[in-house]
Amino acid sequence: MAAIPIPPDTPSAVPWEELVTVALLGTDRRTPPWASGRAAPTALLDLAAVETVRRRSGLRPAPAGVSPQPTAPDTRPPLPPAAARRLALLLSDRPGTGGGDRRGTAPDLMELLPQWLALADARGFAPPPEALPALLDAARGRTDLRPAVLAFAGPRALWLARLNPDWRFALRSAPGGGSPLSPEDPEQVRLLWQQGLFAERVALLGALRARQPAAARELLAGTWATERAEDRLMFLDSLRAGLEPADEPFLEQALSDRSRNVRATAAELLSALPGSALAGRMATRAAVCVAVDRTAGEPTLVVEAPHECDPGMERDGVLPKPPTGRGERSWWLGQLVEAAPLGTWPARWGRTPAEIVALPVADDWQDELHAAWCRAAVRQRDPGWSRALLGPPSAPEAGGPGAVSLAERAKLLSTLGADERAQWVAGFIATHGLSEAFQLLGVCAVPWAAPLGRAVVDALNIARDAGSYPWSFSGVMGLAERCLDPAEAGRLAALTAIPDEPEDASPGAVGYWTEAFQRLTTTLRLRATMREELGEP
Known part of the structure; x- marks a missing residue:
């Protein structure tokens, strides 16, 4: 490697911070004194190269750190090879790279990732180890993905999260910060409850509530008087899961809390117990x-x-x-x-x-x-x-x-069974169309039942034939891509043809509708393929 020539008038050392400052401001705005007699940019680059070599060569070897303990083995079966390749493709898609563009006929892969994760987790598969960093990166960028990613990724994801600060969100969502924790160990639970971070304590309370409701309630009651008002509110909200008559004495005491929000939440929970x-x-x-x-x-x-x-x-x-x-x-x-x-x-x-x-x-x-x-x-x-x-x-x-x-109707529908919910929304769409149905569709089980799917497709077809403004239906079309039963793809084939453009149609509407139906059909077929790759009948 050739030596870097250093002019004789160059100072022996220039602080690295000064070199960075000159580089950021520019040599035109700040001409350094050590650049006299030659071009300032050239002098800056020469000195930066010399200082870089000096800094690197001056490092002394340090003692080796303690190797991390190996992660617990994941005993779940590995993904089938085709499903593993599909996961890599889904994780490689990013908004703005083509798949996330709502024009064109290509499926939006990132919108299919949550469904793929749910299917893979339900089938009991373990992810390929090499896919874990990309999974954690995807969950870091999209909070809605985190529960599904962490459930599918398993204990190895928490092991990796302890080594990379960018993935610390995974530790905050697990009791004990991702460390092995047994809710049956009272001393371990007590220490985490007293010393853990707030997010860890919330996760601990939720995990304990799911297994031992009485123990979770007693844990909360033991420190209730010393908790901050905003923390008391969050802890009290965790009692919604598995609310039972045995919670009534604790909630009655919370009615006298000094925080108005805590009192209101306690009253709401008690009113959900008809016998209270x-x-x-x-x-x-x-x-x-x-x-x-x-x-x-x-x-x-x-x-x-x-x-x-x-x-x-x-x-x-x-x-x-x-x-x-x-x-x-x-x-x-x-x-x-x-x-x-x-x-x-x-x-x-x-x-x-x-x-x-x-x-x-x-x-x-x-x-x-x-x-x-x-x-x-x-x-x-x-x-x-x-x-x-x-x-x-x-x-x-x-x-x-x-x-x-509409929001209230959607909430009422959420109390009904999945089939009854789908039948009601299908009848609503058949009578009133899709213009007010978006919120109602959001509470229907996925994949949509056959009557609901047919009602949505028929309404979209009617809207296209009527020359309706197509962009106002983009939200429903996006839902259909994720929620229609893949078996409906055959019925949609006739809708992908390019019809004659009505005289009163919006400019470009026919092309948009055609692209949207083609993308819908392509997405449904891809979802069917995904299910087959995961062994789903």
Whole structure:
């Protein structure tokens, strides 16, 4: 290697920081004194080369570090070779590289990755070791991928995460920071609960709650008084999973918490336990406010909203101050009815939920009363009341007698079984089209049941034939790519042909629709291939 010539007037050493500063500012703006008599850029590069050699040659060998302990073996069977190659292709796709572009006919591979991960994990396969870095990088960039990636990647991913700070998110999502932890070891659990980071403690509480609900509750109660308000709120929220009557004493104590948000969350959880004392108190209050008037021929619901929010109501989670634009009395009424057990009303009036919802409501209280029942049906996961409030999907106003928004209808649908949910949304689309169906489709099980898939495809075809603006359906088309049953690909073949462009169609609409249907068909076939590669029938 040839030696670097150094002019005789060059200083023996220039601080590295000074060289970096001159390089960043530029030699035109900051001419160094050691560059006199020759071109400043050349002098800068010469000195940088000399200083680099000096810094590297001056390093002294250090003692070897302790080798990390080998990771626990992954006993799951390896992926089939075709599925391993598919995973590499899915991980190589990045937004903006072609697959993520919504124009064209190529599938969006990154949008198929979550589905592939769920299938591979359900089949019990282990990932190839060489794919783990790319999997962790993908999860680092997309938080929605993290649960699926970590479940599929297994213990080796946590082992790698301890060696690379960029992957520390994986440690925060596992109790003990990815270290082996046995919830059955009380001393180990106690130490982590007392000394762990907040994210580790949340993960620990969730893991313990899934196995030993009583132990998780006792662990939380032991340090409850010393926790910060925002931490108490997060810990209390973890009790939603597996909520049971045995949680009631702890939640009743939380009703006296000094944090308003903690009190409200405790009250919400108690109201989801129909047999709790709070639910009984709310039922008594709500029954005073709503009654059936049988004196005027047709039975009618009459409402007398509360005139004040007393301390007892406030302790039980009723917020006294309404949002802007809401009246106080209607605000208090809604909270009481929402927290009362839904079984209160059929037992009191001897009518089914559908018959109760069909009753007229006096003095324009219907919207407020039905909206509160909607929230109660979602909170208490009551499918009977959800059906009554949704009404038939072909109803003229499309929302039934109680649903006041698409978001509320979607929540009511989430309490029904998968098949019933799909049938209702299919009927909604057949009557009202796709313009308002996006949120409803989001709560349907994947892959979509055959009636729902047919309804979506038929509605898209009708929209294309009508010359509709195609970009307004891009969200539904994206959902269809991920959620349609791959068996529907055969039915779509006829829709990939290029039709004649209507005179009143938007410019470029026909080409966009054709590309979208071709991409949909290609994606469904790719999903079918993915399932076959993983051994899915």
